[in-house]
Amino acid sequence: MIKMKVKIKKINVVIEDLNSFFYKAKKEFKKLEKGRLKKSINTLSLSEDEYRNLFSKKRLDIIKALRYKKFVSIYELAKQLDRPYKNVYDDTNLLLELGIIEKKEDKKTHRNNYFVEFDKIAVEIPVN
Helix, strand or coil: CCCCCCCEEEEEEEECCHHHHHHHHHHHHHHHHCCCCCCCCCEEEECHHHHHHHCCHHHHHHHHHHHHCCCECHHHHHHHHCCCHHHHHHHHHHHHHCCCCEEEECCCCCCEEEECCCCEEEEECCCC
8 A cells, every 4th residue: 555645734823813913913024124034924813703714615615626636727716616706816816825825827828827735734723
């Protein structure tokens, strides 16, 4: 039996109130402006509702579809999922911005293609 290595995308989620979020975000943006912080999202500060919304069934469907079909355009994805293009476009761009999915330009067609290169998402939620 051949064992396949499972690739895991790890996302840290911090559920906090808005005041805490804005205080931390202000500090991080100051570091970013001064060049002392690289743009990298590996911790998401969200409210409980935002967390539930981020990993909605429709967004998880996008992630799953991109895992099994590499290099899919948003148009193809919307058709495959039987959803309006605009909704899939918005969801895809959010997932892309958060680093959950990736995109690459096709050199022949110059179209952006989207893909996922992991098998699992591990979400850590501190309860302190």
